[in-house]
Amino acid sequence: MTSPVWHPFTQHGLGEPIPLVTHAQGAALHTADGRRIVDAISSWWVTTHGHNHPTIMAAIAEQAARLDQIIFAGWTHEPAETLARALVAMTPAPLVHVFFSDSGSTSVEVALKMALGFWANSGRPRDRILVMEHSYHGDTIGAMSVGARGVFNRAYAPLLFDVGTVPFPEPGREQETLDALEAHCRQAPAAFIVEPLILGAGGMRIYTPALLTEMRTICARHEVPFIADEVMTGWGRTGTLLACEQAGIVPDILCLSKGLTGGSLPLAVTLATPAIFEAHRSEDRARMFFHSSSYTANPIACAAANANLAVWRDEPVLERVADLGGRQQAQLDRLADHPAVRNARRIGTIAAFEIDAASTGYLSAAAPRLTAFCREKDVLLRPLGDTVYVMPPYCIDDDDLAKIYAVLGEYLETAR
Numbered sequence: 001m002t003s004p005v006w007h008p009f010t011q012h013g014l015g016e017p018i019p020l021v022t023h024a025q026g027a028a029l030h031t032a033d034g035r036r037i038v039d040a041i042s043s044w045w046v047t048t049h050g051h052n053h054p055t056i057m058a059a060i061a062e063q064a065a066r067l068d069q070i071i072f073a074g075w076t077h078e079p080a081e082t083l084a085r086a087l088v089a090m091t092p093a094p095l096v097h098v099f100f101s102d103s104g105s106t107s108v109e110v111a112l113k114m115a116l117g118f119w120a121n122s123g124r125p126r127d128r129i130l131v132m133e134h135s136y137h138g139d140t141i142g143a144m145s146v147g148a149r150g151v152f153n154r155a156y157a158p159l160l161f162d163v164g165t166v167p168f169p170e171p172g173r174e175q176e177t178l179d180a181l182e183a184h185c186r187q188a189p190a191a192f193i194v195e196p197l198i199l200g201a202g203g204m205r206i207y208t209p210a211l212l213t214e215m216r217t218i219c220a221r222h223e224v225p226f227i228a229d230e231v232m233t234g235w236g237r238t239g240t241l242l243a244c245e246q247a248g249i250v251p252d253i254l255c256l257s258k259g260l261t262g263g264s265l266p267l268a269v270t271l272a273t274p275a276i277f278e279a280h281r282s283e284d285r286a287r288m289f290f291h292s293s294s295y296t297a298n299p300i301a302c303a304a305a306n307a308n309l310a311v312w313r314d315e316p317v318l319e320r321v322a323d324l325g326g327r328q329q330a331q332l333d334r335l336a337d338h339p340a341v342r343n344a345r346r347i348g349t350i351a352a353f354e355i356d357a358a359s360t361g362y363l364s365a366a367a368p369r370l371t372a373f374c375r376e377k378d379v380l381l382r383p384l385g386d387t388v389y390v391m392p393p394y395c396i397d398d399d400d401l402a403k404i405y406a407v408l409g410e411y412l413e414t415a416r
C-alpha cells in the first residue's frame, strides 16, 4: 500500500524507506517497528530542550482546553500579549514591536515587507535587498529570492527577484565582504538580511562576531535596515540566547522561529524597532502593515512559546548549552584526525565537518548514503551535501551523543 503523503525534500522515485514515528522523549524518537532513534539534528533544528518537554506539553493541553484560535486582526488574547511582552523584555531594548507569523519563511517575508513598507511609507521607496552568499532564509518565493540559488530553486528562478550579494567572509578575505557591503550600501538598498555567525542550510559556514559587528556598523552608517535571521541561531544554538549578542549588535528587524516553542508547534515572530513600526502607524489605513496569515499568533502555539520561556527562566538552559558544546567538541576532536574529515568546526551546540568526496554540492552522493547508513543504525542525521553536522537537543546524554559519533566513525571507515 503506497502512502498518499508527498514529503518535503524527498525524492519519492528512489523508494527510500520512510520510518513511521509514534512517540518521542528527550533526544529519542520511537518508531512503529519498535526502534529507538537518536535525534542528532533536533528534528530539523527545532527541538531545543528535548522532545515532549513536560512544561511545554502541559501548557499546550491547558491552553487547548481554553481557547483554540481567534482572528488576530483587531482582536487579541492573553498568551500572545504575555509572549510579546516577554520577548521584548528578553531581546535588546530597541526591539519593542512583535509581529506574529507561523514559520521561519513567513517571518522572513514579514521582515522584507516591513523594510519595503518602511521606505514606501517614508516617501523614499526602495526595493533592493542585500544578502550574503550561501544564505538560506526559507522556501517561499520571497525567502528563496534572498537565499542562495541552486538545484533546489532552479525551477522557480524566473519568479525570484534580483538581490545584491556580498561574498561569504572566508577566513583571510573578510575585507572583501565588508568592501562589497559598503559599495552596495551606497546604492540605497532597502535592507540587508543575514544569518548571524553561522549560515545553516548553506553549509554550516561560521564567521566571526567581529565581522557581524562591522557589517552592522556599515549598515547603520548608511541607514540601511539590518535584518537578523535568527530562525536557526536563536534560542541558544550558538551558545547564547541570540547569536547577535556575541557581536554586541542589535538589528532593526529580528526573525525568530524554530526554537520559539521549544520545537513543539509552528510559530514565528518578527521583532522591529520603533522606526520600522512608526513608519506604518498613521490615521491612514493605506499605510498599515498589510500582512496576515489565518493562524497568526495561534493561542495554543503562543502558550507553547510562553512555556518555552518559562523553561528558559526556570532551568539552567545556557549551562546545558555550554556543557553540550564542550561534549560536542570532545567528540569532534576524536573524529577530526580521520583522513576523510575536513574542516572540523563548532559553534555553540553545532558541530560540523566536510566529508572528503570527489563531488560536492547538495546532491553529493555522501549525503544520501550517510543518511541511509545512520537510519539503519538508529540515528537521525541528514547531511547538507558533503557537510555533516550534529545539532542535537540540549538534553542529549553522553551515551546518545557517543552513539552518533560512533556511527559517524563507522561510516568514515566504510567510506575509505
Ligand SMILES: *Cc1c(COP(=O)(O)O)cnc(C)c1O
Pocket (backbone or CB within 6 Å): 103, 104, 105, 106, 108, 136, 137, 138, 139, 195, 200, 201, 229, 230, 231, 232, 233, 257, 258
Ligand atoms: C529554517 C530556516 C528558515 C525557514 O524556516 P521554516 O520554518 O522552515 O520556514 C529561515 N531562515 C533560517 C536561517 C533557517 O534556518
